[in-house]
Amino acid sequence: MRDWPLWEVFVRSRRGLSHVHVGSLHAPDAELALRNARDVYTRRQEGVSLWVVPSAEIVASEPGQSDAFFDPAADKIYRHPTFYDIPEGVEHL
Amino acid sequence: MTTPPSSSPPPLRSSGEQLVGDPDRHVAGLFEYVLGLADDALVSAQRTGWWISRAPQLEEDVALANIGLDQLGQARALLAHAGAVEGAGRTEDDLAYLRDEREFRNVWLVERQQRDFGVAMARLLVLSAWQAELYAALARSTDPALAAVAGKAVKEVAYHLDHAGHWVLRLGDGTEESHRRMQAAVDAEWPYVEELFTPVDPTLVASGVAVDPAALRPAVLHAVGSVVRRATLTVPEVAPARGGGRQGLHTEELGYLLAEMQHLHRSHPGATW
Numbered sequence: 001m002r003d004w005p006l007w008e009v010f011v012r013s014r015r016g017l018s019h020v021h022v023g024s025l026h027a028p029d030a031e032l033a034l035r036n037a038r039d040v041y042t043r044r045q046e047g048v049s050l051w052v053v054p055s056a057e058i059v060a061s062e063p064g065q066s067d068a069f070f071d072p073a074a075d076k077i078y079r080h081p082t083f084y085d086i087p088e089g090v091e092h093l
Numbered sequence: 094m095t096t097p098p099s100s101s102p103p104p105l106r107s108s109g110e111q112l113v114g115d116p117d118r119h120v121a122g123l124f125e126y127v128l129g130l131a132d133d134a135l136v137s138a139q140r141t142g143w144w145i146s147r148a149p150q151l152e153e154d155v156a157l158a159n160i161g162l163d164q165l166g167q168a169r170a171l172l173a174h175a176g177a178v179e180g181a182g183r184t185e186d187d188l189a190y191l192r193d194e195r196e197f198r199n200v201w202l203v204e205r206q207q208r209d210f211g212v213a214m215a216r217l218l219v220l221s222a223w224q225a226e227l228y229a230a231l232a233r234s235t236d237p238a239l240a241a242v243a244g245k246a247v248k249e250v251a252y253h254l255d256h257a258g259h260w261v262l263r264l265g266d267g268t269e270e271s272h273r274r275m276q277a278a279v280d281a282e283w284p285y286v287e288e289l290f291t292p293v294d295p296t297l298v299a300s301g302v303a304v305d306p307a308a309l310r311p312a313v314l315h316a317v318g319s320v321v322r323r324a325t326l327t328v329p330e331v332a333p334a335r336g337g338g339r340q341g342l343h344t345e346e347l348g349y350l351l352a353e354m355q356h357l358h359r360s361h362p363g364a365t366w
Contacts, residue, residue, distance in 0.1 A: 004150065025152050032259060036152040037157050 006055040007033040009040075011047035019051050027052075106117070112269055118294025122294035124179045124305050125198060126241065128188070130227075130291075131171030131338050132199035134187060135222060136347070138164035139354050149210060153219045155254060165250040177238070190358035194348050195341040201334055202285040204347040211271075211278035214260040219282055221253035222316040223289045226309040235301035259322045270323065279321055280329045287333035289313070 004026040010019035022041050027033035033052040043051065061069055079085050141161035148154040172185035202220060207213040226249060231243035264275040290306040290313075297303035318328050337343075357364060 026150055027152065028263065032263075034258060036156065039156040040152055043155070043159055091194065 004028050007037070007052045008055050008058060009037040010051040010053070011041055012035075013047055015048060019049065022046075024055060030054075036068035118202055119296065120178060120180070123236070123302060124175055125339075126297055127171055127175040127178060128295055129198040129200075130255050131168050131188070132173055132197050132338075133203055133220070134164045134171065135168035135223075136197070136199045136350065138162070138205040139350055140166060140203060140205075141217075143207070143215075143280060144213060145353055158215075158252050160225070160256065163246075163253065167242065167249070169245045170245075173347075174238045174242065186358065190355045193232065194343055194351055197337050197347060198341065199347075200285065200288045200291075200338045201280070201336055202288065204338070204345060204350060205285075208276060209274070210260075211264055211275045212281055214257050214264065215275070215278040215282045218261050218336055219289075219317055220287055220319060221250045222320075223255055223309065223313045225254050227304055227306075227314070228311045230304040230309065233301075233334035234303070239302065242316040246307075254316070261320050261326075262322070262324045265326040273361065275324065276326050279326055283329040284331050284334040285336075286314075286317070288336035288338060291336065293339075 003037050005028075007027055007030075008023050008026050011022045011074045012019045025033065025036050025040055028051065034050060037050050037052050041047070080082070119169060138161045141157055141164065144157040145154050148157055168189070169185050172188045176183040176185060178190055202216060207216055225247065228243040228247040231238055232247055234240040234243065256277075263281075264271040266272070267275075290310045293303050293306060298305045321328050
């Protein structure tokens with residue numbers, strides 16, 4: 001049982017909201033992972049829907065690469081819609 | 094067990110007439126019936142709680158804690174109802190903590206130790222399959238309190254049945270070792286299945302208050318048997334245990350369970366936190 005794989009758990013707290021990552025757990029297979037997620041993460045009515053994903057299947061960005069990945073966006077304020085003034089007389093924008 | 098004092102002397106009647114329409118007898122029968130269901134849930138909750146910190150994984154600790162707490166919730170509601178039916182002022186705590194072994198009405202299935210995970214899952218499979226059928230039928234009871242408790246509990250035990258079923262399937266159809274141990278667990282629990290179908294007061298069944306246990310038998314055996322067979326296990330052919338829990342006759346193991354469960358309340362009456 002020590003070699004049970006790790007699963008990442010996502011909970012949708014109510015209809016209309018996205019599933020949000022809440023944590024991880026161990027389980028021998030997908031069906032029991034879902035049940036363990038129900039028991040560990042929704043016992044206080046936290047959710048109406050659950051996803052479990054094998055942790056090994058998640059491809060994550062490297063912390064060491066965060067400079068190259070994320071910093072270049074820092075000075076591109078023109079990528080935000082608020083950068084632009086709305087010309088007068090434009091409707092439906 | 095006490096019956097409420099009656100204000101007028103009982104009318105003369107034959108023993109045959111006492112079988113129907115006697116309010117005192119109805120109260121006593123209903124009290125016993127509700128107490129049986131309550132004690133099944135209470136004692137099972139106590140045994141299930143033993144697994145907390147001892148299950149194969151932290152996740153299973155939490156799962157079994159949830160299941161035990163569901164059962165405890167059912168027990169509390171049923172004990173409170175039993176106390177109200179009896180009409181002698183006994184609360185759920187009085188009934189849980191201040192009755193002795195011979196006053197408990199649970200079946201033998203739930204009272205014995207379960208220190209093997211396979212045994213715990215085999216027992217939960219049997220108990221929850223039975224409770225699933227029982228509560229589904231009781232949700233239509235003419236006793237509104239029983240119907241309400243059953244209507245809530247039926248969803249809870251559906252999950253217990255699912256949980257136990259998944260484990261029995263995995264262990265039975267797992268490794269050679271897990272298969273051997275799961276079969277041994279099913280063999281160990283099977284003698285205690287039959288007691289679940291002990292007849293109850295026929296007047297309670299006739300009035301639509303209680304469910305005839307015999308009527309549940311085919312569905313329960315089918316539900317358990319189909320999981321056992323899918324798990325590549327064999328339904329054992331064993332003689333039923335003597336039983337007698339519904340009359341207050343128990344194995345010696347119940348005494349130890351009650352000593353642990355009741356100790357605090359009896360040592361410190363009225364203790365709360």
